[in-house]
Amino acid sequence: MANTRPLVAQWSRLGNSSIAACKADIPRPALVSYQTVRHASGKPASKDKDKKKRKTRNTFRQYDLKHAMQFSLIDAMHYIRAFEVGQNPASAKYEMHIRLSTLKNGPVIRNRLRLPHPVKTDFRICVIAPPDSKAAADARAAGAALVGEDDIFEQVKNGVVDFERCICHTDSLQKLNKAGLGRFLGPKGLMPSAKTGTVVKDVGNAVKNMVGGSEYRERMGVIRMAVGQLGFTPDEMQRNITSFMDTLKKDIAQLSDRITKDIHEVVLSSTHGPGLTLNGEFKSANSIPPKELAGPL
Amino acid sequence: MVALIKRMRNLRELLWVRIGPGALLLPKEVTKLGLEFSKNKVGGHMGPRKFWREMLPRIKFHNPTIPVEIRRHNTPTGPALLHIYTSTSSDPTPAASDISVSDTTASTPPSSTPNPRDTQVPTTATPAHTVDIKSADELDILAQLVSRTGATEIKATPEEAAEMAEIKEFNVRREKDRVEVREKLAKERREEELLRLARGEVSAAA
Structure with missing residues (x-):
C-alpha cells in the first residue's frame, strides 16, 4: 500500500484549502479505488521521476519561422535607414546575424573573407x-x-x-x-x-x-558580422551579402559528413536599428525603388 | 540571439515608424533637413532631441530621399535650430544634391573609407527657413515644420489604427501582469527570507 501515501497527502493538502468544508462528505474508501485505477493507466507517479527522465538538449533551440515577419532586402534597408536617421554614416553599420541549426558541442564555423565592399579597412x-x-x-x-x-x-x-x-x-x-x-x-x-x-x-x-577583410565566427549557434556601412546602396549590400552567404555555405560544405549545419534564419540589423528577418528576396511587390535608398542618410 | 517571439513583438512596433505624428509627405521642393542642438538637454534642448528620436524616423521613412543632417554641439547656451533647405531657396547647390549623389556614386569606388557620398559635405547653401526650436517640444517643432513646408500628413489606415490600438492594449495588460508577478515573487521571497531567519535563529539557539 505504498501507493496510497502520496494520494492521502494530496487530499490532506486539499483539506487546508477553501473546500475544506466538504471534506467530511467524501467517503475515504472511494479514494483508494480511484487511485488504483489511476495507476493502472500507467501514469508516472511523481513529478521527480518526470524530471529525471527529461534529456538535456544538445542542439540550440530553433523557433518556427512560420509566424515570423520577413522582409525583402530593400524593405529592411528602408526601415533601418529610418531608424538610423541623423547618425554618422561612417560609424553606424549594417550587421548580419545568421542563426544556424547546429549541435551545441560540435565544431564551430570560423573564417575570414574579403567583402566586395569592405566595411572597415x-x-x-x-x-x-x-x-x-x-x-x-x-x-x-x-x-x-x-x-x-x-x-x-x-x-x-x-x-x-x-x-x-x-x-x-x-x-x-x-x-x-x-x-x-x-x-x-x-x-x-x-x-x-x-x-x-x-x-x-x-x-x-x-x-x-x-x-579590408572581415572575420566571422559562430558563437552560440549564431554568426554575426558587419556587412556594410550605412551609406551603402542596396546593390552594394546585395553583393556583400551574397558573397558572405556563399563563403558561409562553402564553409558548411567543408565540414565532415557527420556534422550537419543548416542556415536557419538570416537577420539584418544595424547599430541602432531593429533586427529584421530577411526572406531572401531583393525587393517585394510594394517596396520603394532602390534608387531612393542610394542617397546620403 | 533574442528569442523569436520577443523579436516579433518588438517588430510589431515597426508600426510606430509608419504612422503617428511625423508621418508626413514633404513636398518635392524640400531637399534637406538640418537640425542643430546641444548634446545635453539642459537649456531647452530636450525637445529637439525628442524630435530627432521620435519624429525624424517617421519623416525619414516616408521621405527616404531627403537627407537629414544633425549637428550636436556641447554648449547648452548654444543655438537649437531647424534648417529647411529647398530647391527654390537660393543657389542650386541643394537642388543639385541628387545629381551630385549619383555622380559620386559613379566616380568614387565603393570603399570603406568615408567618401563624400557616405559622409555628407556640409552644404554651403543657406537654408530657406531657419527656425529657432529652443525650449520647444517635439510636437511644436513638427507643427513648425509642417507650417513652413506645407507637408501633407499620412493618415493611418483603419487596419493600422486597429493594430496600434491592440498593441496599446497589450502593453497595458503587460504592465498589469508585470505588477502582479512582481508582487507574487516578492511575497515568495519574503516568506523564504522569514523561513531562513527562523531556521537561523533555531540553529543559533541550538
Whole structure:
C-alpha cells in the first residue's frame, strides 16, 4: 500500500484549502479505488521521476519561422535607414546575424573573407616576427601597425592590446607559445593558430589580405558580422551579402559528413536599428525603388 | 540571439515608424533637413532631441530621399535650430544634391573609407527657413515644420489604427501582469527570507 501515501497527502493538502468544508462528505474508501485505477493507466507517479527522465538538449533551440515577419532586402534597408536617421554614416553599420541549426558541442564555423565592399579597412594589425627579419619588413610595408617579438609579448602581458588582428610568422610560433599569451589574447580571439590561418610563412601577403577583410565566427549557434556601412546602396549590400552567404555555405560544405549545419534564419540589423528577418528576396511587390535608398542618410 | 517571439513583438512596433505624428509627405521642393542642438538637454534642448528620436524616423521613412543632417554641439547656451533647405531657396547647390549623389556614386569606388557620398559635405547653401526650436517640444517643432513646408500628413489606415490600438492594449495588460508577478515573487521571497531567519535563529539557539 505504498501507493496510497502520496494520494492521502494530496487530499490532506486539499483539506487546508477553501473546500475544506466538504471534506467530511467524501467517503475515504472511494479514494483508494480511484487511485488504483489511476495507476493502472500507467501514469508516472511523481513529478521527480518526470524530471529525471527529461534529456538535456544538445542542439540550440530553433523557433518556427512560420509566424515570423520577413522582409525583402530593400524593405529592411528602408526601415533601418529610418531608424538610423541623423547618425554618422561612417560609424553606424549594417550587421548580419545568421542563426544556424547546429549541435551545441560540435565544431564551430570560423573564417575570414574579403567583402566586395569592405566595411572597415583601418585595422591595427600586429605581426609577431623577429623585428630585423625580411618578413618583418614585408609586414611593415603591407601596413602592419606592430611588428616584433619580445616587445609585443611584454606589452600584451601588461594588458596593452591595441590591435584588432594578430598574425604570427611560422618561425616565431614556438617563442609565442612559450610566452604564454593565451590568457590575454585567447578571450579576444586574437591568439594566432594554424587552424585559423593566422600562422603563416608569407606574412606580408597575409597582412595585405587582412586589411579590408572581415572575420566571422559562430558563437552560440549564431554568426554575426558587419556587412556594410550605412551609406551603402542596396546593390552594394546585395553583393556583400551574397558573397558572405556563399563563403558561409562553402564553409558548411567543408565540414565532415557527420556534422550537419543548416542556415536557419538570416537577420539584418544595424547599430541602432531593429533586427529584421530577411526572406531572401531583393525587393517585394510594394517596396520603394532602390534608387531612393542610394542617397546620403 | 533574442528569442523569436520577443523579436516579433518588438517588430510589431515597426508600426510606430509608419504612422503617428511625423508621418508626413514633404513636398518635392524640400531637399534637406538640418537640425542643430546641444548634446545635453539642459537649456531647452530636450525637445529637439525628442524630435530627432521620435519624429525624424517617421519623416525619414516616408521621405527616404531627403537627407537629414544633425549637428550636436556641447554648449547648452548654444543655438537649437531647424534648417529647411529647398530647391527654390537660393543657389542650386541643394537642388543639385541628387545629381551630385549619383555622380559620386559613379566616380568614387565603393570603399570603406568615408567618401563624400557616405559622409555628407556640409552644404554651403543657406537654408530657406531657419527656425529657432529652443525650449520647444517635439510636437511644436513638427507643427513648425509642417507650417513652413506645407507637408501633407499620412493618415493611418483603419487596419493600422486597429493594430496600434491592440498593441496599446497589450502593453497595458503587460504592465498589469508585470505588477502582479512582481508582487507574487516578492511575497515568495519574503516568506523564504522569514523561513531562513527562523531556521537561523533555531540553529543559533541550538
